Amino acid sequence: MSFVPSSPRPSSASSSAFDWIDDEARRRAAAGLVRSLRPRSAEAELLDLASNDYLGLTRHPEVTAAAAAAAHRWGAGATGSRLVTGTTALHAELERELADFCGFEAALVLSSGYAANLAALTALSGRGSLIVSDAGNHASIVDGCRLSRAETAVVPHADPDAVAKALQAHEGRALAVTDSVFSVDGDAAPLSALARVCRAANAALVVDDAHGLGVLGDGGRGALAAAGLAGGEGVVATLTLSKSLGSQGGAVLGPARVIDHLVNTARTFIFDTGLAPAAAGGALGALRLLRREPERAARAREVATTLYGRLTAAGLTAVRPDAAVVSVRAPSADAAVTWAADCRSAGVAVGCFRPPSVPDGISRLRLTARADLTEEQIGVAVATIVAAAPREALTPLS
Numbered sequence: 001m002s003f004v005p006s007s008p009r010p011s012s013a014s015s016s017a018f019d020w021i022d023d024e025a026r027r028r029a030a031a032g033l034v035r036s037l038r039p040r041s042a043e044a045e046l047l048d049l050a051s052n053d054y055l056g057l058t059r060h061p062e063v064t065a066a067a068a069a070a071a072h073r074w075g076a077g078a079t080g081s082r083l084v085t086g087t088t089a090l091h092a093e094l095e096r097e098l099a100d101f102c103g104f105e106a107a108l109v110l111s112s113g114y115a116a117n118l119a120a121l122t123a124l125s126g127r128g129s130l131i132v133s134d135a136g137n138h139a140s141i142v143d144g145c146r147l148s149r150a151e152t153a154v155v156p157h158a159d160p161d162a163v164a165k166a167l168q169a170h171e172g173r174a175l176a177v178t179d180s181v182f183s184v185d186g187d188a189a190p191l192s193a194l195a196r197v198c199r200a201a202n203a204a205l206v207v208d209d210a211h212g213l214g215v216l217g218d219g220g221r222g223a224l225a226a227a228g229l230a231g232g233e234g235v236v237a238t239l240t241l242s243k244s245l246g247s248q249g250g251a252v253l254g255p256a257r258v259i260d261h262l263v264n265t266a267r268t269f270i271f272d273t274g275l276a277p278a279a280a281g282g283a284l285g286a287l288r289l290l291r292r293e294p295e296r297a298a299r300a301r302e303v304a305t306t307l308y309g310r311l312t313a314a315g316l317t318a319v320r321p322d323a324a325v326v327s328v329r330a331p332s333a334d335a336a337v338t339w340a341a342d343c344r345s346a347g348v349a350v351g352c353f354r355p356p357s358v359p360d361g362i363s364r365l366r367l368t369a370r371a372d373l374t375e376e377q378i379g380v381a382v383a384t385i386v387a388a389a390p391r392e393a394l395t396p397l398s
Contacts, residue, residue: 214244
């Protein structure tokens with residue numbers, strides 16, 4: 001047996017396996033698209049209009065106490081996947097109460113909203129099936145479509161006729177998927193029309209209600225409840241526990257047979273460690289608080305409408321909010337970054353969305369209308385955003 005020497009490796013001085021990353025970094029910098037982590041302190045140093053804490057429950061004493069009690073009782077982690085040791089009585093309790101609150105037959109809790117979308121889309125489709133996806137859908141839906149191995153038709157934003165046309169052209173199993181409230185502009189999907197289209201084609205409707213739960217519907221029961229679609233035989237909802245419920249995790253809600261199917265087939269459920277007990281406990285505490293204080297949902301919508309009205313009155317271009325997201329247009333990616341940084345320097349944290357996070361290529365500030373914002377805080381936020389606005393973002397008032 002003869003020894004064949006391997007080819008010499010290139011010297012690190014001349015090349016590296018990751019030199020291409022430097023080229024990518026230079027391109028991002030030139031386009032004004034560099035992102036960086038900014039660790040925050042535990043203390044609230046800024047007026048927060050950047051998070052997804054729509055109901056102001058993340059730091060609510062009742063919610064944090066529920067999370068702490070769950071950690072003390074059940075431990076810091078779930079200890080394994082849900083099918084092995086990661087399902088506790090607390091997880092089952094949360095699933096029952098989520099399903100009941102939102103109007104569905106059953107629910108399944110996962111480690112994140114992202115995992116919930118991957119679970120629903122991959123388990124309910126597959127080779128030979130069709131997924132019709134709105135062009136404005138969240139990245140987790142996009143990735144779920146890619147992983148599903150189904151044929152995917154991406155249709156124009158909020159266009160039920162385009163969904164109908166795509167479904168009619170396909171023979172076999174199909175589903176349509178949409179955000180209930182789109183995270184970039186805060187506009188709501190035409191759920192009733194989409195449901196009619198899906199029923200006519202015998203297709204399922206999957207709705208990511210991440211930004212609807214806690215804000216829309218009677219007492220915050222979500223966009224599907226508001227549209228009268230909760231609990232429908234062909235309807236499945238996904239949601240997060242990390243926004244209105246102030247905790248972490250995700251869930252899929254739907255008919256019991258759909259949830260049983262996910263338990264047996266959804267890879268992001270089967271092969272992932274269960275949601276930490278503290279997160280499950282915190283979410284359950286928030287859900288129970290929302291049941292007692294349903295007015296929080298209406299308050300979040302009221303704050304959003306107020307922010308929109310005052311910002312547009314000052315000459316800024318914003319999208320009329322359908323829930324609790326207020327989107328304010330920026331002239332460019334660089335201008336959006338500078339604008340957000342100037343707001344932060346003045347004590348107000350705002351979101352900054354740029355490509356590729358925005359499907360239309362238009363950069364904007366994204367504001368969270370929280371139910372716990374006071375009138376004084378709303379005034380400070382509006383004054384700060386307007387004062388920091390790039391001149392090109394302001395329309396001269398007549």
